[in-house]
Amino acid sequence: MKNKIELTVNGKGHALAVEPRRLLADVLREDCGLHGVHIGCAHGACGCCTVHVDGAPRLSCLTFAVQCDGKTIETVESLGGTDATHPLQQAFRKHHGLQCGYCTPGFLMALVPFVDAKVREGTMPPEAEIRDAMSGNICRCTGYQGIVEAVQDTIGQGLRSQGTGQ
């Protein structure tokens, strides 16, 4: 049996018929063609599949698409396109925040709201707070240091551009 749902994904409407057991991650990849949604563990341990549902990060492997009827979803594709122009994506490149790149979409979708919130607050968080913000995401290539530096760099840029912080 299939349920009819409507999703707004990266600003585009999708009317879909889905089996209730299908994960949001699978529907985004297979029905919406958004292959930036990566599935690592499918049980909430790795964070690769993080997307935004109604503006807040959520693990799309722990969400059934049928639960998202009427909701607004953003995936990594909404950030900086295939050129990866978002400041955090650029900072990942500059600071070696990725190697194989499999985990990167999850890190970006978990960290972009964190970076935005810190810039709005006008504060550079201590490293421990950055590491806590990314504690739900696993990276097996970088050792995380480059990702921490990318976050610090991006928050620093945001603070300078609005004339707050150092």
Add this chain to the structure above:
Amino acid sequence: MRPTEFAYHRAETIEHALALLAEHGEDGRPISGGQSLVPMMNLRLARPAHLVDVNHLDMARIEEDADTIRIGALVRHETYLTHPLIARHLPAMLEAVHWIGHPTIRRNGSIGGSLCHADPTAELAAMAVLHDARIVLASTGGRREVAAVDFLKGAYVTDVQPGELLVEVIFPKPTGPHVGTFDEVGERLGDFAIGSFGVRLEHDGTRVRRLATVCGGARMVPIRMTELEAGAAGQPLSALDPVAFGQKVTAMVSPSGDFRASAEYRRNLIGELASRTLQRARDQAMGMK
């Protein structure tokens, strides 16, 4: 892996949810944040034929009356971190919540879901036991309250009967000055704990009025060290000896070993955590921070 087939029902009211759960009995399961249930379904360890989505029900409030704090089943873990009632009345909970999963899990997971999942070292289960919380279960037949220690029956086993929905958790307020601490050790930040310990200390500034404890990792459910609690009541705060307390806890617990930690390591870890949490609670009570 992916879940087995199920039918999805979005409940619009509590009565609607209870009717759906009554209709589907053993085959029905409520879903809220899904942070515990969906992994179990993806691994096919849980195979509900009917999923009743309760996320839209009016059960997401934290309220107080004269003697209690009432936490709705849908309250998300991150809520406690900034809620004034929690900071004032349940300080141990404030410390425990930092250890639950990761930010994304804390944003979506609910207290009802966590308690019904009943992982042996889940922080909220430990908090329910530490604070003598009462669990409110509703069904089409009415409501009943169960003490947290009776609700948690074993690893992933609770007192929830087919057709029942956890709707609220009632935490008694402490009477008079009090402090609370919690600490745990896991393999990775956000993983389930290898061992944990929590303390709640009610005092009058110089003496212990009441000590409550909770220990995670020693058994398949969080346990109280009732003998040590009774021994501390009435003692001067300055007479509380954290090192001796930790040694007694180590001697009293007999955890099992597994792939994450040997029984011996876990026993000593729990004793050390007991010592540290009691020391911090004592120092806070004595105004030493």
